[in-house]
Amino acid sequence: MTNLTQVDKYLETHLDESIAELSTLVAQPSVGAQNWGMQECARLVGQMLARRGFNVEIMPTGGAPVVFAERKGRSNKTLLFYNHYDVQPAEPLELWDTPPFEPSLRDGKLYGRGVSDDKGHLTARLHTIDAILAADGELPCNVKFIIEGEEETSSVHLHDFIRENKQKLAADACIWEFGGVDHREVPMQYLGLRGICYVELSVETASIDVHSGLGGSIFPNAAWRLTWALSTLKGPDERIRIPGWYDGIAPPSARDRELMAAQPDLAEEYKSRFGVKGFLKGLTGGVELALAEVFEPTCTICGLTSGYQGPGSKTVQPAQASAKVDFRLVPDQTPERCLALLRAHLDEQGFSDVKITFLGGEPAARTDPDDPFVKIVVDSAEEIYESKMEMIPMVGGSGPNHPFVHDLGLPVATAGLGYPDTRAHAPNENIRLDLYLKHARHMARVMYQFSE
Numbered sequence: 001m002t003n004l005t006q007v008d009k010y011l012e013t014h015l016d017e018s019i020a021e022l023s024t025l026v027a028q029p030s031v032g033a034q035n036w037g038m039q040e041c042a043r044l045v046g047q048m049l050a051r052r053g054f055n056v057e058i059m060p061t062g063g064a065p066v067v068f069a070e071r072k073g074r075s076n077k078t079l080l081f082y083n084h085y086d087v088q089p090a091e092p093l094e095l096w097d098t099p100p101f102e103p104s105l106r107d108g109k110l111y112g113r114g115v116s117d118d119k120g121h122l123t124a125r126l127h128t129i130d131a132i133l134a135a136d137g138e139l140p141c142n143v144k145f146i147i148e149g150e151e152e153t154s155s156v157h158l159h160d161f162i163r164e165n166k167q168k169l170a171a172d173a174c175i176w177e178f179g180g181v182d183h184r185e186v187p188m189q190y191l192g193l194r195g196i197c198y199v200e201l202s203v204e205t206a207s208i209d210v211h212s213g214l215g216g217s218i219f220p221n222a223a224w225r226l227t228w229a230l231s232t233l234k235g236p237d238e239r240i241r242i243p244g245w246y247d248g249i250a251p252p253s254a255r256d257r258e259l260m261a262a263q264p265d266l267a268e269e270y271k272s273r274f275g276v277k278g279f280l281k282g283l284t285g286g287v288e289l290a291l292a293e294v295f296e297p298t299c300t301i302c303g304l305t306s307g308y309q310g311p312g313s314k315t316v317q318p319a320q321a322s323a324k325v326d327f328r329l330v331p332d333q334t335p336e337r338c339l340a341l342l343r344a345h346l347d348e349q350g351f352s353d354v355k356i357t358f359l360g361g362e363p364a365a366r367t368d369p370d371d372p373f374v375k376i377v378v379d380s381a382e383e384i385y386e387s388k389m390e391m392i393p394m395v396g397g398s399g400p401n402h403p404f405v406h407d408l409g410l411p412v413a414t415a416g417l418g419y420p421d422t423r424a425h426a427p428n429e430n431i432r433l434d435l436y437l438k439h440a441r442h443m444a445r446v447m448y449q450f451s452e
């Protein structure tokens, strides 16, 4: 563990410079959804890496460019950092205490759109690299960055980009774009993400809405067609009724169960936070609730639209009906296979008229909790956070980790500067400078230990 004292000293004494660099990056808007500033931000990120001796390529995709950067180090091991330079829209602007693209430092926190998600993660890692270069003259291992510009808009081109650039992206391990501490200040290691298959189901039974006195007994009703179709997808027992849906799904392992059992029981917190009286399938809490939350496929009606919903009554037969439905996927379900199963099921049930529009998806992926790289990230966190990093084998949300795990064959570990009040995607997004520094110190330890 060479020069860690010097590295730490550098990180502390040059923190202001790193925060200034982050502020410059945040002041460059890069709102993917509004296609605002994407090329400019990619260029700025490229310059930041080039200044540190990285070979940088700004690589086009079908959407926002990917910034790829590489710098050789002492050992022949390669660490890949995945980050993104795009941010969520800042609206509603009136709810920000200071303008979202004018970073503002107060009470040990930096406020601005993207400070946490994900620009702060990027500059904290660059800060680590500066400190190591200052203390050591070279990096302990090869370092690559893949920084995409479409993370907040479902990473639509990332899978193809990774498949087409496997050689370039070859590495031994990957640090994910986010991470952080929970409400107890305990650092968390998230080892897997569920997949997703998001669809819109729609029916059109006539070219215009019809008087219900005329059409009620002789015309098909779009709202009924849709609700009948939806009712075939899942039963009151919560089991998804699409044939083949559960084929090839591996149940949680004994190790998953052990890791989940080590987590606090959230049953009471869920009840008070969300006002639910109980849980599905007779679950009451504990490890069974925790496992069911993330290791089971879901079929969620996210929204339903049809006919008249205004005040009073309107006797009308709707011509159109639609529903947004998301299916969360577990290993080894894929959106492609699920779409095919859904189509076959609807046809078989007599609903060929229900149109499926695929709105996006990705398969689930997870990293082995006992991978040696995970051990390095977890063990090296303890000294920094003065608390053991907790391992969560799987979380319920989704993200583009599948091509990293399955196409590049990498263990993917999370580490970062997030905390519960970071307000990512919301007004007054902020980071705590103490956690920024901790993340940079943590990354230095990971890089040295990984290189040994």
Ligand SMILES: [Zn+2]
Binding pocket: 088, 117, 152, 424, 425
């Ligand atoms: Zn985000």
